[in-house]
Amino acid sequence: MKINPANSLRGTLVLPGDKSISHRAAMLASIADGPSRITNFLTAEDCLSTLACMQQLGVKAARMGTTVEINGAGKYGLRASGEPLDCGNSGTTARLISGLLAGQRFDTTLIGDESLSKRPMNRVIRPLKALGAEIEATDGKLPVKVLGRPLNASEVSLEVASAQVKSCLLLAGLYAGGKTTVVEPVQTRDHTERMFDWLGADISIEIRDNARHITVSGESELTARDISVPADISSAAFLLVAAACLEGSDLRLPNVGLNPTRIGILEVLKRCGVKVKVENEREASGEPIGDLVIEGGIGRQELTLLSGPLIPNIIDEIPILAVFGTQLPHGIEIRNAEELRVKETDRIAAIVRNLREMSISVDEFDDGFRVYPGRPKGAEIESFGDHRIAMAFAVAGLFSEGETTINGHEACEISFPAFFDALDSIVS
Numbered sequence: 001m002k003i004n005p006a007n008s009l010r011g012t013l014v015l016p017g018d019k020s021i022s023h024r025a026a027m028l029a030s031i032a033d034g035p036s037r038i039t040n041f042l043t044a045e046d047c048l049s050t051l052a053c054m055q056q057l058g059v060k061a062a063r064m065g066t067t068v069e070i071n072g073a074g075k076y077g078l079r080a081s082g083e084p085l086d087c088g089n090s091g092t093t094a095r096l097i098s099g100l101l102a103g104q105r106f107d108t109t110l111i112g113d114e115s116l117s118k119r120p121m122n123r124v125i126r127p128l129k130a131l132g133a134e135i136e137a138t139d140g141k142l143p144v145k146v147l148g149r150p151l152n153a154s155e156v157s158l159e160v161a162s163a164q165v166k167s168c169l170l171l172a173g174l175y176a177g178g179k180t181t182v183v184e185p186v187q188t189r190d191h192t193e194r195m196f197d198w199l200g201a202d203i204s205i206e207i208r209d210n211a212r213h214i215t216v217s218g219e220s221e222l223t224a225r226d227i228s229v230p231a232d233i234s235s236a237a238f239l240l241v242a243a244a245c246l247e248g249s250d251l252r253l254p255n256v257g258l259n260p261t262r263i264g265i266l267e268v269l270k271r272c273g274v275k276v277k278v279e280n281e282r283e284a285s286g287e288p289i290g291d292l293v294i295e296g297g298i299g300r301q302e303l304t305l306l307s308g309p310l311i312p313n314i315i316d317e318i319p320i321l322a323v324f325g326t327q328l329p330h331g332i333e334i335r336n337a338e339e340l341r342v343k344e345t346d347r348i349a350a351i352v353r354n355l356r357e358m359s360i361s362v363d364e365f366d367d368g369f370r371v372y373p374g375r376p377k378g379a380e381i382e383s384f385g386d387h388r389i390a391m392a393f394a395v396a397g398l399f400s401e402g403e404t405t406i407n408g409h410e411a412c413e414i415s416f417p418a419f420f421d422a423l424d425s426i427v428s
């Protein structure tokens with residue numbers, strides 16, 4: 001894919017559904033009692049992997065465009081799959097479904113693509129075992145065999161700040177005898193908690209000793225209820241940064257998810273002098289949403305170092321923030337983000353390599369990087385099969401000198417299949 005410099009982004013763009021919420025909607029609607037309709041479901045590869053897994057577990061689901069109708073099988077209505085479940089490239093599918101399957105009355109094998117088969121599963125295997133689960137894996141990686149067993153409720157503290165691990169344990173908690181508490185020292189995205197509540201599960205949250213204590217009862221039943229999925233703020237982030245960096249841009253992104261655990265990107269943009277505002281704030285299926293309006297241009301930069309508890313809130317936006325850093329008067333520094341090393345690719349290495357390819361100075365750290373300001377030079381970029389790397393560097397190409405080529409641009413199929421067409425429709 002070739003990208004050439006652009007002047008501005010103008011117009012209104014309706015973005016695809018939120019990836020995290022779509023995964024959860026497909027899983028929870030499947031174990032709820034009765035039929036429900038999910039609208040604006042993300043029909044990208046990752047969420048289609050989740051939907052296909054649920055169908056393999058015997059759930060009846062039909063998809064018409066971005067609407068999915070699911071006939072919820074009830075909490076104990078899932079059936080053994082004759083074949084392994086293929087999680088594709090999706091870490092969220094593999095981690096969450098492990099929790100869902102641990103307390104079933106049957107065994108399941110999970111597999112994934114080459115990238116997913118290198119990513120850590122011990123982060124869910126270890127705490128699931130603390131609930132009495134039995135899981136077989138070689139070297140803590142896929143393929144993983146989840147042997148369905150009765151689980152014992154317990155209190156588990158998260159060792160990594162990961163919404164995937166938290167959600168896995170909350171799903172397992174639905175099947176444990178008694179009340180399961182997940183202790184979260186650093187807040188991560190809370191879509192699972194919100195959707196449990198939306199569907200009537202018995203869940204409560206308490207802040208104690210500087211940590212969130214999330215308790216779910218194994219007696220919980222989920223009641224089928226329609227779910228409207230907001231546009232994905234992590235997809236919006238690419239366009240927000242592109243608009244900010246192209247003077248004269250004027251862009252509106254309607255119905256974007258504005259969950260407080262996901263809007264760190266907006267705070268960062270504002271504190272870097274970008275004019276971005278929220279209009280028409282409202283709620284949809286238990287999630288805050290609104291329209292984002294952004295004008296091109298960067299003003300006074302008040303923030304250079306992004307670290308600490310902010311990191312889980314902006315975890316998926318770090319590749320595009322690295323690109324943004326090239327246009328900031330003081331550049332940008334990211335620390336405490338070692339989790340990026342175990343994403344779809346080692347994102348720290350991919351960011352550093354590609355920025356250097358574009359003649360930008362970067363320091364690499366174990367847990368992040370520092371980007372120095374400068375105009376990127378068009379170059380040959382590798383996506384390393386990672387959707388967010390492909391899209392972030394496509395955006396860099398919009399304000400680089402000369403032409404940029406993205407090798408492996410089709411990785412955007414994972415979360416934003418129409419990304420390049422969407423960009424084309426608003427670029428001038």
Ligand code: S3P
Nearest residue numbers: 020092161162163164165315316
């Ligand atoms: C996700 C959580 C994050 C994020 C991923 C989606 C989720 O991963 O990077 O894209 O839907 O729970 P971690 O929980 O591993 O940080």
